[in-house]
Amino acid sequence: xxxxxxxxxxxxxxxxxxxxxxxxxxxxxxxxxxxxxxxxxxxxxxxxxxxxxxxxxxxxxxxxxxxxxxxxxxxxxxxxxxxxxxxxxxxxxxxxxxxxxxxxxxxxxxxxxxxxxxxxxxxxxxxxxxxxxxxxxxxxxxxxxxxxxxxxxxxxxxxxxxxxxxxxxxxxxxxxxxxxxxxxxxxxxxxxxxxxxxxxxxxxxxxxxxxxxxxxxxxxxxxxxxxxxxxxxxxxxxxxxxxxxxxxxxxxxxxxxxxxxxxxxxxxxxxxxxxxxxxxxxxxxxxxxxxxxxxxxxxxxxxxxxxxxxxxxxxxxxxxxxxxxxxxxxxxxxxxxxxxxxxxxxxxxxxxxxxxxxxxxxxxxxxxxxxxxxxxxxxxxxxxxxxxxxxxxxxxx
Numbered sequence: 001x002x003x004x005x006x007x008x009x010x011x012x013x014x015x016x017x018x019x020x021x022x023x024x025x026x027x028x029x030x031x032x033x034x035x036x037x038x039x040x041x042x043x044x045x046x047x048x049x050x051x052x053x054x055x056x057x058x059x060x061x062x063x064x065x066x067x068x069x070x071x072x073x074x075x076x077x078x079x080x081x082x083x084x085x086x087x088x089x090x091x092x093x094x095x096x097x098x099x100x101x102x103x104x105x106x107x108x109x110x111x112x113x114x115x116x117x118x119x120x121x122x123x124x125x126x127x128x129x130x131x132x133x134x135x136x137x138x139x140x141x142x143x144x145x146x147x148x149x150x151x152x153x154x155x156x157x158x159x160x161x162x163x164x165x166x167x168x169x170x171x172x173x174x175x176x177x178x179x180x181x182x183x184x185x186x187x188x189x190x191x192x193x194x195x196x197x198x199x200x201x202x203x204x205x206x207x208x209x210x211x212x213x214x215x216x217x218x219x220x221x222x223x224x225x226x227x228x229x230x231x232x233x234x235x236x237x238x239x240x241x242x243x244x245x246x247x248x249x250x251x252x253x254x255x256x257x258x259x260x261x262x263x264x265x266x267x268x269x270x271x272x273x274x275x276x277x278x279x280x281x282x283x284x285x286x287x288x289x290x291x292x293x294x295x296x297x298x299x300x301x302x303x304x305x306x307x308x309x310x311x312x313x314x315x316x317x318x319x320x321x322x323x324x325x326x327x328x329x330x331x332x333x334x335x336x337x338x339x340x341x342x343x344x345x346x347x348x349x350x351x352x353x354x355x356x357x358x359x360x361x362x363x364x365x366x367x368x369x370x371x372x373x374x375x376x377x378x379x380x381x382x383x384x385x386x387x388x389x390x391x392x393x394x395x396x397x
């Protein structure tokens with residue numbers, strides 16, 4: 001079900017909102033809007049999701065069950081005033097059908113955090129309260145989300161609740177090149193708070209080290225490659241965590257300068273943005289913007305930045321400072337200053353048995369990165385060990 005309002009057109013809209021407490025009887029449904037959306041029996045079938053182990057509290061969890069999608073964010077407040085010295089609750093947003101509910105993750109997280117504040121400051125739920133008034137609050141939240149995608153609601157004399165569903169601009173989403181694409185993190189991964197991320201996102205993020213490609217991350221995190229490439233990547237971009245994707249063979253790929261190169265030549269703001277990007281890992285004294293510009297402008301046909309750096313411009317950096325070169329390549333790709341080219345080989349009819357054994361099928365053109373990846377070796381090793389035995393022509397596309 002999607003909204004017909006132009007503000008949130010094509011958005012999935014919630015069918016219900018639920019409020020539950022964990023009591024001596026287990027998960028107890030106290031309020032729901034609309035009334036009668038779920039029965040106690042239906043709640044019992046998802047009780048392990050409503051109140052998961054404490055290690056999964058304060059995380060946004062998603063469940064698809066019996067053709068309904070649920071988003072939950074359980075909270076636990078500690079205090080001697082409570083039975084068992086703690087008070088646990090969960091507020092669920094419910095959707096009919098297996099819908100993409102990603103835009104509502106941040107909304108539900110804020111609802112859970114705000115309700116926690118109300119309880120801590122005013123014992124809003126644990127002390128006797130006006131049940132009808134809270135039911136009207138849930139009705140107003142659901143109505144606002146369903147009609148205009150936002151809520152401006154007075155909860156108490158001192159507390160207001162402001163919510164807004166923010167769509168993700170799919171036109172600006174970065175898509176991975178392929179399974180060999182390497183995700184690059186915007187910030188130091190150790191500074192990212194995982195409590196605002198759902199469990200799958202946090203698990204995938206823990207395996208992103210800016211070295212491993214998507215296929216390796218998918219295997220280690222036990223998440224499908226398709227889900228990582230689309231859903232997880234979009235989520236990380238939404239939270240400004242993911243910078244983008246780069247090819248796994250950065251140094252040995254060939255690049256072409258794009259029509260955007262004048263930005264780097266003439267815009268001091270753009271130059272400053274590049275230095276800021278490099279500053280996160282390196283001493284700026286090692287970086288000269290003029291040498292970076294000269295590096296890009298010196299690119300020749302079928303010549304990689306690594307070759308250019310090693311053969312012509314190694315005075316730009318200290319020898320062995322290839323990590324800085326990697327950052328320079330990343331910035332060039334993200335800002336479309338340089339365009340990575342795929343290297344293909346046109347093989348002679350007399351291809352050696354060693355090489356033909358690596359090919360899944362006989363082809364005239366073979367992508368070098370694919371062969372390197374299948375053998376787990378570097379581009380340089382592949383050329384030295386295999387291609388020297390064969391006649392071939394290189395084509396860059």
